[in-house]
Amino acid sequence: QSALTQPASVSGSLGQSITISCTGTSSDVGNYNLVSWYQQHPGKAPKFMIFEVSKRPSGVSNRFSGSKSGNTASLTISGLQAEDEADYHCCSYAGSSTPNWVFGGGTKLTVL
Amino acid sequence: EVQLVESGGGLVQPGRSLRLSCAASGFTFDDYAMHWVRQAPGKGLEWVSGISWNSDSIAYADSVKGRFTISRDNAKTSLYLQMNSLRTEDTAFYYCARGTKGELIRPFEYWGQGTLLTVSS
Numbered sequence: 001q002s003a004l005t006q007p008a009s010v011s012g013s014l015g016q017s018i019t020i021s022c023t024g025t026s027s028d029v030g031n032y033n034l035v036s037w038y039q040q041h042p043g044k045a046p047k048f049m050i051f052e053v054s055k056r057p058s059g060v061s062n063r064f065s066g067s068k069s070g071n072t073a074s075l076t077i078s079g080l081q082a083e084d085e086a087d088y089h090c091c092s093y094a095g096s097s098t099p100n101w102v103f104g105g106g107t108k109l110t111v112l
Numbered sequence: 113e114v115q116l117v118e119s120g121g122g123l124v125q126p127g128r129s130l131r132l133s134c135a136a137s138g139f140t141f142d143d144y145a146m147h148w149v150r151q152a153p154g155k156g157l158e159w160v161s162g163i164s165w166n167s168d169s170i171a172y173a174d175s176v177k178g179r180f181t182i183s184r185d186n187a188k189t190s191l192y193l194q195m196n197s198l199r200t201e202d203t204a205f206y207y208c209a210r211g212t213k214g215e216l217i218r219p220f221e222y223w224g225q226g227t228l229l230t231v232s233s
Contacts, residue, residue: 099171
């Protein structure tokens, strides 16, 4: 069982928007603005998409956005494209006591 | 171009030891924290261990504490994971990941392609 809870799957049509939730606790998501999101295509390494809840690394499309409310973080993808179909993993810093970082179980996004 | 290349995975029996390596290039290695993150086949990601830029801060997940040791050699721009007393549940792809800066509190900006460890008799 993962420390953060994500839906196992979500789907959306081309051009639509979807949101993936990531629920933690007051010890991780709720306590730090250090939530990050990673995209992973099958057989590939994860890719850094969002950090510090809502910031985008250079090169990441502005169709990807992040937010947080209380113990739940969210990733929104707008204008869905075929290449967005992938697994998405949320992650939160959990403090200096182990484990320092906790991940969600991952969400499979299907683009219809 | 940042490159992280893991090596050392393979098939090992329960109870045995193995050392993973990660060769880094394309950036100033000793400016950044480094981590090991693993993923069992078909499962989610699990943070395993992290080490700050100067090795002053080191942390482990409970699942590996006392069995795994992370280290780095800044002169060789390499990261290591010594794994002892291996268990079947350690079977996973092991990714080397670079932080955005030197402290463990920074997220994982670049990832290697991973090396597969299979623990089985």
